[in-house]
Amino acid sequence: MSANVNHSLPLEYQTEQNRLNILGFWIFLGAEIVLFATLFAVYGVLGHRYAGGPTPSDIFKLNDVLIETLLLLTSSFTCGLAVFFMRQRDMKKMLVWFIITLLLGAGFLFMEIREFIHYVHEGATMQTSAFLSSFFVLLGTHGAHVTFGIIWAIMLVIQLLQRGLTPVTARKMFIISLYWHFLDVVWIFIFTFVYLKGMVA
Amino acid sequence: MGIKWNEIFVGGDPLLVGSQIAIVLTVVAIVVGLTYFKKWGWLWREWLTTVDHKKIGIMYILSGVLMFFRGGMDGLLMKAQTARPEMNFLDAQHYNEIFTTHGVIMILFMAMPFLIGLMNVVVPLQIGARDVAFPQLNALSFWLFFSGAMLFNISFVVGGSPDAGWTSYFPLAGKEFSLGIGNNYYAIALQIAGLGTLMTGINFIVTILKMRAPGMTLMKMPMFTWTTFITSIIIVAAFPIFTVALALMTFDRLYGTHFFTLSSGGSDMLWANLFWLWGHPEVYIVILPAFGIFSEVIATFSRKTLFGYTSMVVSIVGIAFLSMIVWVHHFYTMDAGPAVNSFFSITTMLIAVPTGVKIFNWLFTMRKGRIQFTTAMLWALAFVPNFVIGGVTGVMLAMAAADYQYHNTLFLVAHFHYVLIPGVVFAVFAGLYYWWPKMFGFMLNEKLGKYHFWLFTIGFNVTFMPMFFLGLKGAVRRAYTYSAESGFAPLFLVSAIGSIILAIGFAVFCYNIYWSFRYAKRNVSHDPWDARTLEWMTASPVQFYNFAVVPEVKQLDAFWHMKKRGETLTLKESDIKKIHMPSNSGLPFYMAVVFGITGFFLVFEAHIAAAVAAIGIVIGLVIRSFDYNDGYYVSVDEIKRTERTWRNVEGGTENHVG
Amino acid sequence: MKRLFALVIAGLLPLLGGCEMVVFQPQGPAARSITELINWSIWWMLLVVVVVFALFVYIVWKYRDRPERQGEEPPEEHGSTVLEIVWTVIPILIVIALTIPTMRTLYDLEKPPKGYEDEKPLVIHVTSADWKWIFSYPEQNIETVNYVNIPAGRLVLFKMTSASTMQSFWVPALAGQKYTMNKMETELYVVADRPGSYEGRNTNFNGRGYAHMQFEVLAQTPQDFEKWVQEVKQTAPKLTKEKYEQLLLPTHLGRLTFVDTHLQWVNHADPHSKTYTNPELYRGHGYQGKIFIREDNYKNSSTCNDEEQKALESDSGGEHHGH
């Protein structure tokens, strides 16, 4: 807890409190895995109960989804670059890549919201059938995480500009990068087990 | 904003009007009292904003006592209603609400805060830490739990109680069959409290992994710390499932989705599946810390180290692992086929193996020991035979084919009360009598404690033993009445009488707290029980920084061996360094208030108001993000002063055993 | 050990009020196989209880603190690998001893009982609703409410579903429970050894009327059963669609008998069948929430007599009727 600074480590690992926070966040990610697994289980059980409503192949537009996937994949990469440059103590490059990450995330979110609006116009709402309820809640939970991540990232950018790179800001940066990569992992599974599966069947 | 304020209070029933008046009077009395004695500032500084794990633990325990009272009242009302056949004391609706709140409150708002409270008080001390890993998060955990508990508890006077059972099975709990907002309370209040619990789990995993005193390897940790650690892991693995299940329930009830509905393709059994995926691990979340408490108490009062420490640890890990793969035994009768039922029968019965190992280890800890019958030890002793009855009936229930005849009968109800009351409530009492001097610096009265013990255990057996036989005779749970011809009447009457004895036992406990608070001797030693683990090495009550110098641990039962070597109270003042401590924060309390308000509006389906209130949550998060307060240092002088006071009176204090 | 058990039972008998435990008095092969399994488990569990209790009493008594032991220091002792293995292995053996018959019984219960394998079962559809049991005899073209007559000594197959909440079908004297769930079908084979009346009930809580959701299983001689069928066909009223929809409203009803079954309009076990819910009839006390209009509810297509519904609405409260 006390500020015993160990300078041989990367900034984000230098203080005891930082190491506690990072471990704590990893464990939180374990909980997030369970949370999304539950949503996937729900989708796995309900995903074929169309109740006379639209089916996945009726509504999914794979091109849009592919663009969303690429945006998120790239943002995960740029986020990794931001952390890479943080470890080089290159604040400027770090910020540039981090803001690019943010913009890509916002782009993803924009595409996803557009996709949802499109579905609703087709008459596929979350009240239509069990399939659509589980679809919207799984996707919506992921989307809400991305939104939360973007707001959080903006707060962090402000703090970075105010305070520069310190062990505390570096730790926050590192933790948000874990969060962002994790959201990409979740998206990979959504892409595979929701969209691609829907196209196969 | 969409709420019909004139309909908000539940009326009509004199019992309810009475409670409403009582609640208002109590609140007025508290407000007037605080103002008169000028205690608002004290309350805010010392309690509402505290991040001290010991104070948070005490607040958890206080909530537990309060909720035990509420849940116990519900239990007594149920017993009164079923004491005679065809009684009209409560109608069906009222009875349904009461057994629902009884279940929810006893598991989530009584057992959980008691155990998490004890964990909070004891675990950092046992591992020689200054606090938990994330003190402010810990405060947030408590306040969210408290907010959820309060939101749930107002349901019976504001808007109507949930009435679909503590399991809230769909489709009954859905809007198709339960139109009242009572079940919204269930979904939302439990969600808020559950968030707090999840954070507690993360907090304790990190605390135990990273903040142990030098030399304390994992296999030198006290057993209560071990069980807390494994419990926290189960919390992190299981609570997100509940979070999702409750969220889906909220969506179904508030936004018309079709997860668990009859219509449009929903699956009601999916709720049962998700509920028990969380619900079964939840049982172990409350049982495992209790096992830890018994391990500490039995070792201390047998004056021996725990027998088979390694196999104890292995069996806890085994139980944690198995707890995740037994959930279907709660609904064998849904007919998922013999293959599924066989698999879950086997995994369920296997849990008996590590549990049996623990029982024998406790027995052999006592063998060759010198068993001292303190009140704490009496609870631990009574636990063994009573829990064995719960355990063997559990194995009988685990056999899926046999369960077809027990399911949903009072046999099942008797079984789980025989597991949860000896396994949790006895443990809580044992832990409270044992650690009370550590928390408050005075003992609970041992003589009153023994009255409490005998009344409670006898009452417990008289209440629940008849239920086994009632179940075998065909009496089902949750039925508000039964016919005179059924032949259930004599046993139900015995059970009702037992519940009164049980209640008197609890009343004696409350009186004991009052009596001891007023009259108990204050010069209690820092180690009144001649105990074994590190928490007894520091002052009673514990100074806010826990340890002036963090001790070095060389083996299991570290403090015991230090005493043997005679090196406990020697503190070289030159070793004292300034101590870094976290600052108090009002943010957790603020968050609990906005969460509570948001939850309240959501319960009443006032979506816009809820959204507005939710902005308050976001504001709280932003404030937290920009909070760079890094705590403060306690000066060496202050530490020296504090240490001298309690170490000086050492000669004049009393050891209660020896 | 047996003597101890007998003693315990003898001590409890007065309390049990001379009334026997139905689970131990099976009246059919399905229930009997479960009772045998239960008895088997009770002996093993009794063994566990006796061993642990004896050990507990012995240890606590022998090693209690006495004034003359003051200052005595118990020996350091960290465990015993042999003992720990013993009390791990023995429970595993007991679990195995319990698992094998459990699995055998589980698989047996899915099939017709021994001696009835080749018999063509009498199929009866069970539909549970709030708060009544509806039995349909497709072969005989009869529907009954809250009672079911079966021929004794003949294999009966209950095909069970629910029109509303989830219930659990339990006739303890004849067979173990199974849930009845909307848009799903569970099956239960039952044989009654001899004629007699057996109590059945719902064991799964489903709201205000739950406590009284009982029914009677009357096992008759085959001749009596035939006679009853003929009698019903001559005297009972015809079941109409309107009448059936009325039955499904949340009420308590006494015994009812009809010619024709509801299976001609709807089988609730069919996953694509219509939903029969009437949320507005479930208004309880306290603050009410919003109702969502379900598209696949029966009301959106068929007509429902408003006045009749209002009449029913008024008596769907806390009071109970019939039975």
Add this chain to the structure above:
Amino acid sequence: MEHKSKYPISHVVGFLFSLVLTFVAVFVTLKMNVSYTIVMWIIGSLAVIQAGLQLFMFMHVTEGEDGKTNVMNMAYAVFVAIVIVAGSIWVLTSGHAAH
């Protein structure tokens, strides 16, 4: 810690890999004429590989003094996830009750 190099090589490689894996999955889904089960197995495996890639190449799960803890934590979470998903689907699609 292991990033002493001037250029983020592991990131670039990881990124390229994930792009390739994504497109292969799309190709398998849309263009290959094999049974549903086989497609699901292939794209499922690709997803798992890609998740592992993120975990090790971007998130550096093994680094730091708690690397081992992190790996065990992730492994346990994955175990629980499999229990939840496979268990729920198994239980709710077996037996008479299933539809």
